[in-house]
Amino acid sequence: MTAYDRAPAFLTIDVGAVVANWRLIRDRVGPGCEAAAVVKADCYGLGAERIVPGLAAAGCRTFFVATIDEGIAIRKVLPREVTVAILGGPLPGAAADLAEHALTPVLNSLDQIGLWAGYAAATGSRLKAALHLDTGMSRLGLDAPAVAMLAADPALLNGIDPILVMSHMACADETGHPKNRQQLTAFQTLSGQLGLPARRSLGASSTIFLGPDYHFDLVRPGAVLYGLNPTPDQANPMAAVVALHARILQVRDVDSPMTVGYGATHSVRGKGRVAVAALGYADGVFRSLGNSGFGVIEGERVPVVGRISMDLTTFDVSALAPEQARPGALIEIIGPHQAADDLAAQGGTIGYEVLTALGRRYLRTYQGEVV
Missing domain, CATH: 2.40.37.10 (Lyase, Ornithine Decarboxylase; Chain A, domain 1)
Incomplete structure (x- = not known):
């Protein structure tokens, strides 16, 4: 009996469709803006070790994950010159692991900045990092007083090479929500106060579809790569995965x-x-x-x-x-x-939860992989 014969359920994942969705985003934002890829939570439950190589082969050069362990896992299938950014930032005692695996932390607080700067001083290194600004999520990120402290005391960033200043939107899937423009303005203001020569990034999946004002230098598509609809009030422009x-x-x-x-x-x-x-x-x-x-x-x-x-x-x-x-x-x-979004609506949740909840008992079949 084959694996197919004994399998009670089947999950098919189209890696080629993921790559096509990344290319759609890349082409949408144009040559002046880099399209990264958010591959956290094992590519939203679909298998990072199978999907990430396809994105890299297509030209993606910046990947975002949530945790250090996720970063270490995908570093195994990526060359060291490709950026792997850790959205959760450095935990106490983890700086050496980040450096060993060439992982770039996203610094979300003054405490995390202190941890990373302290490790840079202790090792005599200059270390890359991204800075995350809180523009209205009240979740992770440097708030306005913290940004003011950094602007007033640049020495807090000694030993750190900020390669990216970023933020995250709260209501981007609601195109007419007033908070979208408020966060855009806050991001422009706070990033301007820092005055760093770093690239800027505001656009994740739905934010990308709010228009060029939100693109800046780098966008961070996540859910859209896996076929979820970034514009729930319109037809889904993404390929099914x-x-x-x-x-x-x-x-x-x-x-x-x-x-x-x-x-x-x-x-x-x-x-x-x-x-x-x-x-x-x-x-x-x-x-x-x-x-x-x-x-x-x-x-x-x-x-x-x-x-x-x-x-x-x-x-x-x-x-x-x-x-x-x-x-x-x-x-x-x-x-x-x-679609996954349809199933989510019936269950009173969102497509993100549907994908990340897909179980391990399915016979998984991957299509369109890079070989």
């Missing part, structure tokens, strides 16, 4: 007053058939999709009935012919008829 299908394990006849699943949350009304598919919340199919989501068989929607179980999801296939819904047949969960 992910397809998810599950096998039917069993089809059974049902009739009232039978119920389906835990908690008896679905009551059968009249004669029908239900198909039990081999995936559940352990595989990233959210429990909130119970009695609200749907799958697709041969282009026809089949609604989820009952609660999502750990390993199983039950669909109403009463409207289909028996030969369409049979043991071994495949149900599309993500694909041409239902």
Whole structure:
């Protein structure tokens, strides 16, 4: 028996589509702006070791991850001259690891600046870094008083070579939100106060689509690379990357007053058939999709009935012919008829969570890889 024969569910990841999406962003911002790639969380759950080489081969020269361990992992498949930036910055005691693996920390606070400057002084080095300004997220980043302190005392950056000044937007997926312009103005003001000869970056995925004013010198596409829609109020301009299908394990006849699943949350009304598919919340199919989501068989929607179980999801296939819904047949969960964003909307979440939650039990198949 092959891996395909024994696999209950299948996840297909199109690396070529990821690269095409990166090229779309690169071409959109033009030659005066660099297109980086955000590959944190294992490329949003899709496999950094398989995707990052394709992006590098296409010309990407700057990658962003969240943690040092993520940076060390992708450094194994990237040459040292390619920039790998760590969004979380340096933790106490981790500066040597950053330097050893040629990782560039994003410095989010005066404390982190002190850690990195201290390591530079102790080693007699001049170390690259990015500076993150908080322009309205109230999350990571240097706030206005901290920026004023840096501007007043440039010695705080002794030993540090700031190669990038960046910020992050809170509401960029809402094109008309007033906070977008407020953050743009704040970024221009705060970065101007620093007066550093570093490049500037404000645009992540949705921000890129707000227009050239938000592009500056480097953009940081993340979710868009993996096919998620950066403009929810418009058609998705990105190529689809992910397809998810599950096998039917069993089809059974049902009739009232039978119920389906835990908690008896679905009551059968009249004669029908239900198909039990081999995936559940352990595989990233959210429990909130119970009695609200749907799958697709041969282009026809089949609604989820009952609660999502750990390993199983039950669909109403009463409207289909028996030969369409049979043991071994495949149900599309993500694909041409239902994007990850659509599945997220049914489950009351966002496409980011759908992708990063995709489980490890799927038989993963990669297409369009660089060989």
